[in-house]
Amino acid sequence: MNMKMTASEILSHCDHTLLKPDATFADVRLLIDDAISYNTASVCIAPCFVREAARYTAGRVKICTVIGFPNGYSTVSTKCYEAREAAYNGADEIDMVINLANVKAKNYGAVADEINSVRLSCSRVVKVIVETCLLTEEEKITLCEIISRSDAEYIKTSTGFSAGGATKEDVKLFKDHISGGTLIKAAGGISTLEDAEEFIALGADRIGCSRIVGLVKENDEHDSAQ
Numbered sequence: 001m002n003m004k005m006t007a008s009e010i011l012s013h014c015d016h017t018l019l020k021p022d023a024t025f026a027d028v029r030l031l032i033d034d035a036i037s038y039n040t041a042s043v044c045i046a047p048c049f050v051r052e053a054a055r056y057t058a059g060r061v062k063i064c065t066v067i068g069f070p071n072g073y074s075t076v077s078t079k080c081y082e083a084r085e086a087a088y089n090g091a092d093e094i095d096m097v098i099n100l101a102n103v104k105a106k107n108y109g110a111v112a113d114e115i116n117s118v119r120l121s122c123s124r125v126v127k128v129i130v131e132t133c134l135l136t137e138e139e140k141i142t143l144c145e146i147i148s149r150s151d152a153e154y155i156k157t158s159t160g161f162s163a164g165g166a167t168k169e170d171v172k173l174f175k176d177h178i179s180g181g182t183l184i185k186a187a188g189g190i191s192t193l194e195d196a197e198e199f200i201a202l203g204a205d206r207i208g209c210s211r212i213v214g215l216v217k218e219n220d221e222h223d224s225a226q
Contacts, residue, residue, distance in 0.1 A: 005197050007216045008039065010207075013200055015064055015093075015185070017044040017210045019160070025049055034213050035061045041206060042093055047086050054090025064093035064127075067118065070161035072097030072131070076114045083122035093125040094118065095156060095185075095208075100131060103139055112146050119151040127154035127185050127206070133164030140170065144177035154206065158188035165189030168202055175203035191215075 016035040018028060028049045035043045042062035045053055050065050057063060067082045068074045074082070076099075083094050096118050102110045119126045128150070130143050147155045155174055157166040165188020174184050186199045187208025193215065196207045 003194065003197055005200065007193060007219075010193055010196050010200065011038050011040050011213065011216065013205065013207050014040045014196065014212055015042045015044040015187075015206055015208045016040040016213050017160075017187070017208050019044065019046055019066065019069070019210075025052055028053060029056060032057055032061060034217060038213050038216060040213060044095065044208060047082060047089075047091075050086055050091050051089035062092040063090055064095060065091045066129075066159075067094050067096040068099075069095070069097055069129075070159040072099050072129070073101060076117050079114065079118050080121035083118050083124070083126075087122040087124050091122075091124060093127065094122055095127045095129055097129045097131065097159060098143075100134060103130075103135065103143065108142060108146055111143070112150055115147065115150045115152050125154070126152040127156040128152045129156045129159055129187075131159060131162050132157045132167070132170045133162055137173070140173055141177050144174055144182075145179075148177075148179045148182045152182075154183045154185050156185035156187060156206075156208070158186075158208075160188035160208065166199065166204075166208075168198065171199055171202045171204050 018031045028045050032043050042064040044064040047065045065086045068079045128147050166186035171186050183205040184203050185206035186204040190209050191211045
């Protein structure tokens with residue numbers, strides 16, 4: 001693939017992510033250092049690290065965290081509390097997982113109410129994770145319409161913790177069915193600069209990734225050793 005974007009341009013769309021359950025704050029600190037060095041869009045970290053991360057970053061990179069993660073079946077009030085606390089602790093952006101049981105039961109009013117309640121509770125950028133690998137095409141299209149009418153800013157493909165991650169087909173589908181300025185975040189399994197560039201070209205404004213910064217860093221270190 002002949003790349004049209006520079007590595008720096010691609011990284012500016014990346015939420016540099018560390019959500020492993022056994023990660024420590026020492027790991028998060030290294031993530032933040034790399035995110036600052038490579039000017040990523042944000043770091044995406046577990047809620048328990050947000051307060052300490054906000055102190056450490058001192059505004060040098062945006063902090064994103066996850067709510068109702070990864071299964072989405074917390075109550076609405078629990079998700080709202082999580083979102084409020086994350087915002088209070090210093091999160092700039094919230095990636096929330098919707099209640100998939102409501103989607104499967106076609107309780108779409110409840111889906112919309114939950115999204116708007118979380119957005120109102122935190123007054124932060126909200127990315128709505130819909131877990132595309134568990135959805136039918138009809139459900140994906142309906143969610144595009146619901147999220148486009150909601151107060152949330154983004155529709156996001158995946159948690160990266162379910163049966164599959166982002167696919168180019170899903171991003172194309174999202175792009176065809178979102179409206180009103182709604183943005184797309186593709187996440188889950190995106191591990192090369194070439195893949196990230198293609199997702200961006202298809203319409204993803206953000207890329208959730210854990211490996212791309214490391215690849216660029218390795219290339220830089222290799223080049224400097226030559």
